[in-house]
Amino acid sequence: MGEENTMRRMIKTCGMAIATTLIPFSLWGQSDLKIGYVDVQSIVAGSAEALVVEEQFQQEMIRWQSEIQALQGELEELIGQYQAQEASMTLQNRTSREELILRKQEGFENRTQELETLASTRQQELFQPLMERIISIIEVVRREGSYTFIFNSSVGVFLYADESFDLTEEVTQRLASGGL
Incomplete structure (x- = not known):
């Protein structure tokens, strides 16, 4: 993160x-400069399509979360067994078990990172069509309104913006109606 x-x-x-x-x-x-802005994050959050995509993503995440929980359970079990038997172990057995735990922990961390990367990639794949539609709608609004620039206010660049330049609602309505 x-x-x-x-x-x-x-x-x-x-x-x-x-x-x-x-x-x-x-x-x-x-000579004619016309500027507008949209809050893309708000448009996505208010989209019915985004809710469907998010639900699909969460369903796919269940399998990966289960895998991570299983790996974590195995690691915790190894640690618990080690702690319970540590006093009666020989130095060689203790060292061997500690190495096993370290390898298991390293494997757990690697797999967790791998699954987080897969999840991020999958989320981008699922949301890409929606984002492309939003961008297309913004382009149509820009062209029809003869805007020189349309900025994304959700990236936190603006300190102040006049609400009369906010095109978020227009883009949201066009997205909801399915039209460009």
Whole structure:
């Protein structure tokens, strides 16, 4: 999770740097500037399709969560057996069991990381069609409204934005109606 938050901050920072560098150049010579914004996170959260996709994702996660719980149970059982028998073990047996526990713990951590990566990838795969539809709708709104820029307010870049420039509801309604 820490890496994901770090990556998000880096993307936001890079995006802001690029935007503040390129926007003045792209505006040079343009007389009519029209800006809007949407809260993509809010659009996704309010979407009926997102609820269906999230339910499907949660169903798929059950198998992976069960696997992680089983591995964790095996590890805890090994540790419990070791602790119960530690006093009566020879040094060689104790060392052997400790190595076994360490290998099992390492395997557990590796598999957990692997499953988290698989889950993240699967979640992206499931949500990709919805995100593509939202982006297509935003593009249609931009084109029809002659907007120069439409920003995503959910990435936390804005300190203040006039609500009259908020296009979130329009995009949400178009998504709900299934049209572009």
